[in-house]
Amino acid sequence: MEPLADTSTLDMYGSQSALRPSGFGASMTYDLTLVMTVFFGVVFVFVMALLVFAWRRETPAGHWWVWSGGIILPVVTIVTLMTASTAILVASTRSDDQALVIDVTGYQFWWDVVYDPDGIALRDANELVLPADRAVTLRLKSNDVIHSFWVPSIAGKMDMIPGRINTLTIRPQEPGRYRGQCAEFCGLSHPRMAFEVVVLEPEAFDAWLLTTQGEARDMARPELLDGKQVFIDEGCSACHEIRGVAEGGRLGPDLTRVGARASLGAGMWRMNQGNLAGWIADVGDMKPGAQMPSYNHLSGPELRAVSAYLASLK
Ligand code: HEC
Numbered sequence: 001m002e003p004l005a006d007t008s009t010l011d012m013y014g015s016q017s018a019l020r021p022s023g024f025g026a027s028m029t030y031d032l033t034l035v036m037t038v039f040f041g042v043v044f045v046f047v048m049a050l051l052v053f054a055w056r057r058e059t060p061a062g063h064w065w066v067w068s069g070g071i072i073l074p075v076v077t078i079v080t081l082m083t084a085s086t087a088i089l090v091a092s093t094r095s096d097d098q099a100l101v102i103d104v105t106g107y108q109f110w111w112d113v114v115y116d117p118d119g120i121a122l123r124d125a126n127e128l129v130l131p132a133d134r135a136v137t138l139r140l141k142s143n144d145v146i147h148s149f150w151v152p153s154i155a156g157k158m159d160m161i162p163g164r165i166n167t168l169t170i171r172p173q174e175p176g177r178y179r180g181q182c183a184e185f186c187g188l189s190h191p192r193m194a195f196e197v198v199v200l201e202p203e204a205f206d207a208w209l210l211t212t213q214g215e216a217r218d219m220a221r222p223e224l225l226d227g228k229q230v231f232i233d234e235g236c237s238a239c240h241e242i243r244g245v246a247e248g249g250r251l252g253p254d255l256t257r258v259g260a261r262a263s264l265g266a267g268m269w270r271m272n273q274g275n276l277a278g279w280i281a282d283v284g285d286m287k288p289g290a291q292m293p294s295y296n297h298l299s300g301p302e303l304r305a306v307s308a309y310l311a312s313l314k
């Protein structure tokens with residue numbers, strides 16, 4: 001089994017870099033960073049030149065230098081840049097009445113996602129599918145400790161605090177795959193709490209939302225039926241929901257379309273049947289600290305059946 005955290009992940013995840021912005025907030029932050037870096041680079045060179053000049057001169061410079069270079073110039077530039085960065089902060093987090101609302105809740109160490117919570121309330125996990133060029137308001141919550149939602153290519157980070165809802169309005173720009181990461185230490189597997197962001201063209205997003213609603217895909221292959229039975233018999237539904245099969249389990253990620261995710265275990269492993277089987281048999285080995293029991297008592301055929309069943313849920 002091959003962890004995702006090797007070089008091949010980058011392609012599969014898309015970028016996780018504030019230096020490759022692809023969202024309104026991230027782009028503005030990037031532009032401001034460039035402006036500040038260039039501007040203060042010039043100031044630095046200028047001050048160093050003055051220093052050399054001062055060393056070389058025999059008579060000290062007059063008060064004029066102190067007033068202009070030491071007081072007026074810093075006041076003007078700092079006020080200008082502060083105004084610009086405040087304006088960017090306000091603009092990049094401004095709410096929008098037309099925005100699509102998505103609830104994202106942090107759990108140790110995974111993400112619960114509900115699209116349009118006041119309407120269709122489509123539940124999913126560990127992946128965020130977004131429309132390009134449309135405002136999306138994320139209502140960020142936590143179920144346990146403080147987490148932080150961060151997709152560097154799309155927007156700045158925002159804390160997820162228990163008992164509070166923090167909203168972040170984002171506007172992804174380019175369709176593609178991006179990577180998000182929990183940015184607040186939240187326990188043993190904090191660095192393994194990541195997720196994929198899939199940005200689709202607006203029409204493709206609407207179609208995705210429509211086809212993803214409803215019950216889990218049900219295929220009548222005998223092996224898959226056995227797998228579904230293992231899922232039910234082993235009580236997986238105490239924590240996991242598969243729409244149309246077992247509803248109400250909320251302590252673990254929704255598995256209605258688990259096989260369609262690119263990764264398993266919130267950005268940890270490639271999604272495939274082998275990794276699913278390894279996960280179910282020995283979670284602690286695949287993700288230390290994960291709040292799921294290991295099912296190492298399952299027989300080989302049971303493990304194969306349940307992992308094949310989950311992989312088929314797309
Ligand atoms: C006590 C609650 C609990 C039970 C029971 C449980 N799980 Fe889990 N499961 C979790 C939690 C919590 C996670 C998320 C772990 C993480 O990523 O940190 C998880 C994650 C998973 C994932 C990965 C989902 C994803 O999006 O990557 C799969 C697959 C899974 N469980 C399958 C099962 C199966 C199959 C069973 C029954 C044999 C089962 N679980 C029983 C709590 C549970």
Ligand SMILES: [Cu+2]
Pocket residue numbers: 106107109146147148182183184185186190193
């Ligand atoms: Cu976290």
